[in-house]
Amino acid sequence: MRADPVRLKAAPDWAAAAQLLVDGCAHAPDADQRVALLERLCWALGDQLYPAFLHVLCVVADRGTPTAQAAVADALVEALRRGRLPAGRRAAWGAGHPVAGPGGAPLGAALGPVEYLCAWYAEPQGADAPSAARFDRALLALLRLVSQSATAPALYAARLQALAEQPLDGTLSRGARAALQALAAAWRGGGPQAAVDAALASLGGSSLRALAGAAR
Template sequence: MAQPIPDLTLRDQPDWAGAAEVLIEGCAHLPSREDRVRWMERLCHSLGDALYPAFLQVLCRIGEHGNPQAQAAVADTLVLALQSGRLPSGRHAAWGAQWDASVRATRTMGPIEYLCAWFAQPDGRGTLGAVAFDQAARALVGLVSHSEAARRLYCAKLHSVADDPLDGAWTRSSRHALQAMALSWSQADPEPYRAATQAVEAFMAASRHGEQSAPAATVGALAQGWIPPASWR
């Protein structure tokens, strides 16, 4: 039986390494597939929607600093979560909501889509700057790439999101950028972090191309400096 996860709160200087160890421990040593997925779900749910970026920071910490065995254990758990439709997700404003305060629509997004939306379609928290996005996205995509099954499943997920113009979560240019990321990632070098570099660079290049033809107000919002939320510090 899975051990209970203690309540998680963010201090002025969160213990990201300790939180990452908590996640790795469950993903590596719990006895059943169901226990491992539930462990990851509970860690995410204990933070809640408002602190979902903190869950992403934990994944990024593992992607940047975990040893190969730890990274593979977490990536394998992500495979199980993807296969069962239980990938820990956060809520981000739908594409019309970030410009119109009267619009309250949100969409549930997985870790990589959430980062992409935060960068390309900022909401009330402010823009995720290019440097912060590049670092975090490479860590996440590299982490997922430690499992070839997870990479294939996530590429298919991104293709599906990009091909759905009626979902309402994404602008046309953002869907084009997601498509570019998925295509590059699916064809990338099998080494995890080279794959991540290719995928993230494809997304950013497609995003820059989209900005050139975007309305002035949109370009201005995308050009703002990153305003780091407290949960990301």
């Protein structure tokens, strides 16, 4: 019987959580254990707290040493190769409205870190949905982190393209799919910053760097 999902403290220690993730990925004896660690973490958080996992990844990207970032990136890429990327589910969307199952259980397909963040921004649900500025910073952090693995951009971009091309099932809106396609194409050819700019442009926004340049 599954235990009740964990709950976050009022003021989570994000740095400590990021350090635990780095230590686990760096010191696990093999790839199986690293992938299992990511799966256990997301299973413990549950779908409602999956954004906390994204936040921890962003902390690693922003504050981790290159070695720490590489350890987490390699674990994520190994999970991606095995079809076990740590994922969260959001409420499915139909005709522009969220659709939930019995008891409010989300019906959408599982989404990995990058595609979850894009869907969350494109289809905001709840008061904690990311602003354009938060989305910009978080997406860039995630892409830079994953890109610490040399094979990651091509692998992950292929995943995003495949998701964008799947028949409509209520998981992603048309806008989110277009953003994923733009992100995937730009990530392959121009790196993380180009990918963020492409995703924001597709969703009708501008990156912080573009806004700063326009203000000069």
